[in-house]
Amino acid sequence: MSEEVIVNSPPSAGPVKHEDLALLNQVAKLAPGDSHLEMCIQCGTCGGSCPSASAMDHTPRAIFAMLRAGMRDEVLKSNTPWMCVSCYYCTVRCPQDIHITDIMYTLKNMSLKSKMVQDSTASDFSRTFIRYVENYGRSFEIGLAGIQNVTHLRLATRLPNMAPMALGMLTKKGMSPFPPKRIKGMDGLKKILKRAKEMEAA
Amino acid sequence: MSAEEKMPKERIGVYVCHCGSNIAGVVNVAEVSKWAGDNLKDQGVVVSRDYKFMCSSLGQELIQKDIKEQKLTRVVVAACSPHLHEKTFRNACKGADLNPYLCELVSVREQDSWVHTDKIAATEKAKAIVAGGVSRVVHHEPLTPLKVPIHPATLIVGGGIAGIQAALEIADAGFPVYLVEREPSIGGHMAQFDKTFPTLDCSACILTPKMVDVGNHPNITMLTYSEVQKVDGYVGNFAVTINKHARYVKTADCTGCGVCWEKCPKKVIDDKFEAGLGYRKAVYTPFPQAVPKYPVIDDINCTYFQKGTCKACEKFCPTNAIDFTQKNEIMTVEVGNIILATGWDLFDARRVPNYGYGRLANVFTNMEFERLSNSAGPTGGNIVLRDGKTTPKSVGIVHCVGSRDKNYNNYCSAICCMQSLKFAHLVHEKTGATVYNFYIDIRTPAKGYDEFYQRIIEEGALFVRGKVAEITDAARNPGEEGKLIIQVEDTLVGKQRRIPVDMVILSAGLEPRAGSKELAKTFGISCSADGWFIERHPKLDPVATMTEGVYIAGCVQGPKDIPASVAQGAAAAARILGKIQQKEIALEPVRATINEEQCSGCRICNTLCPYNAILFHEDTMVSEVNPALCQGCGTCVAGCPAGAISGTGFSNLQILSQIDGLLLLTLDKKKEAVVA
């Protein structure tokens, strides 16, 4: 009796799901304007221009190649969009007129929704920032910095000259340690944001 | 029987083509043919057939057989657009001794089967179109094409390699050529290059023998430092007005000795030949092997023209050949055909701010590098940095600058990959420096090109696949100090790299000449949106244009390498020689004619005519159309307030009859509806 030997292919080369093939188009559609993402010729101008490329695990161009290949998990786990500083070098230089920075924002949104974010430092910062805005209508830098540095203590304590800088914020720049004055139309703003979130989730 | 019915009817044959499934797939061709045969008898249809491919020899023979046997006096073919086969069917009729203009081709393909999906409606429409054709063709008249003589002389605008090739071919065949060139010498961009790919022939060495041939050829009249101002006329009979800019040098006396430019004290940056990298004097020849050898005085920079002093050249000229009083000369030449071979301009790399050209001293363009490497260039062929002395130890060559880029030019400039590989070779050979090529793709399609690429790899050039993002002198660490840093993503590795080099060469793309649109207008041809001139058919007719008698050759039609430019120059020459050999050309007889009795002499048509083809007779106070100049555009026909002008082949009667035919079915149905 001959034994059938079943050879397992490596996990990442498993069957491609239908929605993964459409991943590129899905991302392109979610961006606000006409992003032209499907026009990418993989020239590398974006990766070459990016000031924080060395901190990214995949360059922007590599991310687009991965989107085309339907590698959903790898893209959404990547730290690439979180390292984007929104300097728009890539967008103005891209020879195919792709709105790369807007795609990066879209990927941030998608990675949060899918809960695949690996390092939450950036998204925690954004969430804390927004929490103040959603309560006061204004941002609160001292509060934001405080919470961020306390919740990410390891990061904060590694940095030299942290204390004089923090002190200087209060004394030299005269920044207020108290939360800002709430805007008059706070109720209206809350309603607007609630409706917007409902539409986003839909 | 009405008077109308008593008139001798024409005998019309109707032929409806299946065109395979192109027409038959949507239109019920057999039904249309039967309908025409049954219902259009009173219009004169005596035979109506359908056939798979009317344009085939068998299809044509079918028509010819019917003409002879059925004594047909008119033919209507319902098939593809006249644009394709009008000539075919007209010739078929001619072959059966029926005047070709008594044949009408109506389109049931482009205007019916190709644009509709409703088969029933499309079939009804085809019937209407055929009925329209039948009604119209009754009023056709036998016409004879106008024959005009072809003047044997040819005008070639542009003295680059394409223009030179065309000029030599026509002149060698024994016919006169006028070669007009804007610069003081012929030669074009090819004269600026150092070596040509893939053979690495010295560019000037292969070009100058042809230039000398042109200069010495008894059949070629070279008009250098000249520009075309106006073109009148039509194919076979053009009258071209040319402005010969004053050289301020008496060519009869000048020996080309060069004392004048030696003694001239005014140095000017040479933006044309030296690509802005070197100098020339105010009196100069562009390069030593210039043809013709006579220098010119640049009156914008010459001290005498600006301030009234100096005149050193005149003082020192041994043959008294300098003449500051010379004026521009306007001359008119008569030619039968024209070739436009005006070439290309370089993309201005200053438009790409992240590459630092124009700001960073050691970033050069491809044309600047050609001059650097050329032994007759500003550095005597030494590849050195802007300081004029340091040899670079590392050089980066950047592909696709201003090409394949929606921010600048969307197209590929065809030659820059090969040019970049050539530069890699030259740098390696002359300096031994480390060479990097930064590319998106390597495009080496023609003969010997990919082998050249292999050779460059063997020579040790380093290839980085990535479109360069930035070239900067802002160093981030001591290793980058004093260098130009090329920042790029090495896409094959997937990481951003910063590569310090001493010199950067930008392979800037090709662009249409500035002023292309105006030049096209002068000659009556069109430019594409990019600015390249449009050929008659992109696949099958690359050197002719939509304007009879005007041809294009070389990069003016689109970026291409030297072999392709030469081939196009030769092709245009061959077409023209063919026309000249025929001695006369037949013009379409579709023309306007003015009915003298109805003309009121208002002269509105005179100014409307875009071809200046209408004369006004003062003595009889009527206008008359010159049939040779008239192109049959119909503007005057529409514009005449008295309706005194008609177009042969497009008379009011013919057009109105066609409309009646088209509406036949609709009106019949209406009649039925009323009666019912």
Add this chain to the structure above:
Amino acid sequence: MSEYLFYPGCSMESSAKAYYHSVMSVCKTMDIQLKEIDDWNCCGATEYLSLELTPAYALIARNLALAEQQANGSKTVVAPCSACYLNLSKADHYMHENKAFGEKINTALAAGGMHYDPGELVVRHLLDVVINEIGLDKIKEKVVKPLTGLRVAPYVGCMLPRPDYNNRYSDNEHPYELDDLMRALGAEVIDFPLKTACCGGHMTQIGPGTAFELIRRLISSADDYKADVLVALCPMCQMNLDAFQGQMNGYFHTNYHMPILFFTQLMGLAFGEKPENLGFGSEFVSAHEAMKRIGIKTPVLEPTKPAAKKPAGLPMPPPRPRSGEKVNIGSEEASQ
């Protein structure tokens, strides 16, 4: 008098008070009336966009809706902060370009009883208004104390010249607006190559290593060119380069001391305003020394790097940044 709808942005009230005071002062001198949008809210900076798209744009659009309501004649919104400017102009642009998107945002706004007609307003940065509405000639007239001898590195940052959907600026990477303005004030402008390089944005809180490197590049370049001060036009840029300069120095063991000022502070000085009223003294890296230098007429410092653009003799002419530019090629007498 020119009147504009004014969107200050959150930083003007906290970390960029110096910007606020100097903006108020110079606008008075230039006869610009700024009508602050009543009850404006935070634009969300780059933070909300990272989380959720629709709420982010709705947040921004509320300001546009308020401005549209309160517009009385003037239809231009002026924002002195680059990030606020970009957010407001981007929201307007996308709502206008993509009708469906515009309707979505307006649906959200409707929940709060608001609405914005995309394209109704024009959004501009303060620099744009100064250069294009007031004009350099008028600025020159107002200068009473020219900043002669002050070497300024003009730092435009990234969000102003890019993506520049409305083509307001001369160049995406090396625009000359700020250069020309500083020259109009009498200062000496250095050809700073990193004019539009990113300052790191919020990376100081998220990836400090990356941020400090970006900050270091900018400071060291300005220092290499022997700039006395670096001028900025965005509160984030100014804060990163100024407040974090100390941390950056500690991280790299460097010892830079480059004062970072707002362009309006220099404008105010040139217009004759007292430094105290322009927020001087609130900066981390003191501008005291640099200012002392121009209190007195100073000799022009000879830079050691880069070499001045001498007209080249043989064999090659120097590079020309603007096409058609005349280059002095030296004496008319060529060597024989």
